[in-house]
Amino acid sequence: MIRRRRTPLGSLTYWLVVAILLIGGIVMVFPLFWLVSTSLRPAPELLLVPPRLLPEQWTIANFQKVFDQAPMLTYLWNSLVFATISTVFILLTSATAGYIFAKFKFPGNNFLFMLVIATAIVPFEIYMVPLFLQMNALGLVNTPLGLFLPFLVLSYGIFFMRQNTISGVPDELLDAARIDGMSELRIMLQLVPRLLAPAMAALSILAFIQAWTAFIWPLLILNNPKYYPMELGLSQFANSSSVDFGMVAAGAVIAMLPALIAFLILRRRIVEGITLTGLKG
């Protein structure tokens, strides 16, 4: 194997490349560091020119002010409920419909599947206006249900689960289960998901992130802060007149924290999930 030749020159190149990548990497995380650093400085230090990298006097006053002025915990809770409901429904609808499209022959199978795939090409922004009118006609504007509804299905999820069912669930196993007298419903809801756990984990990460980061639909459909998810609540808070940079930064840190903690715990799964479902932007 020629791969691992380490001449002194090669080694120098190696460390030079590492150094360059490290400098770039520091630039990449700097904005995140800067948010944290800004959130911890007292008001007078926010206006220093040039700014200092770290606060001279550390303070958590900004966080206290944020919690006083904005219902951050409500926003977090709303986001959590929204993302969880969306994920559960997307998993359920994608896994069942994906399984049916993969394993059952019936008239219209191809047509219905193509219909689902066709909708994957149309971005949400194209039909948000008529969708809003539909929700308006049902009286769902400014209600949690109106927020949730468009996030209950994901065409890419059905496509993804169908592919995984085809490649991961052998027909013989299904037939054996049927001969053993297992009902179709139990096969679909108990047996098949057990074989597709990694795919379902990847899909739930995608679905959760998608709902958690949703912005334009909450902005359209909601006008009561009581229902705001974090992203929308934070952006409205940042634009209210009584906040300074320290408070905006503190709010942003509060909003980022759950995602970063989740990532530290689920790091491997999340990266796997993102690459596995990479097809979706």
Add this chain to the structure above:
Amino acid sequence: MNSPLAAVRRVPRRTWIRYRFVFLVLAPVMALFIYLRIVPAGQALLMSLFDWGLIKPADHFVGLDNYVNLLSDDNFRLAFMNTTFFAVATTVISVVLALALAALLARFVTGRIGGALELLYFAPVLVSMVPVTLGWREIFNYQHGILNSALGLVGISRQAWLSDPTMALVGVVILSVWKQVGYNMIILIVGMRAIPHVFHEAAAVDGASAWQQFRWITMPLLAPVTLFVVVITTISAYNVFTQVYVLASDVQGAPGQLVRVLVYDIFENGFRFFKMGYASAEAMYLFAVILVLTVIQFRFLRGSAE
């Protein structure tokens, strides 16, 4: 006797039970799909042909008037130019950077050091758009933002990142490249690692330099993955909204007006002026761009699979 009824009778009972199961599972899912995706998409197309408002729906049919009027609408033209510039700049810069990073991190700098570096570049992908945009808003601040201070150190004068339309567009590109590059890098790394070692080894034996190997082995074999990354980045860039809305939203309380992009213009026509038919026609122009990009991707992916 070949009547349809006879054909139906010939289907065995077990198959009927199967069909009933398929129907019971699929019906609710398809109902959601039709109601939440297909109806609104069709409706958008229909509305684009009408003078459609919030209170007077389907008032009168105007044919292609909305489409024609848009062509001479300054806001739409500006939005289209801005969005296209944004999409091209963001895509080109983020993909080129991601390729360079992936080339170094896929095979050369690996192991624990490589993993840690990957994580640094991937970090912006992990946090959601609103908080990081607020962070960049501080960095871009004219008076005490750290970017202008840093530029001052190298003798570049202060830039009005948040109030000059051109600089704001550049700022949105910077922010979006920063957010996107780690994602593209990860996909490209996976693609590069999937290329069998033997190709590079054979080339190395023949005396090919690292650059030659990258240019003549990695690039061609990676082409489908690169195309995929280019297309999804371009599509998502054409739909840009959140960062524009948040970044420019402390300027005179008019969010998103500083850098007018297509989705913002659709949003404004639809929900501020209630010209919903007009907004839908605009959405159809956006969809046309996305459809072309999607077709390109399918063409090439199919071509490379054969």
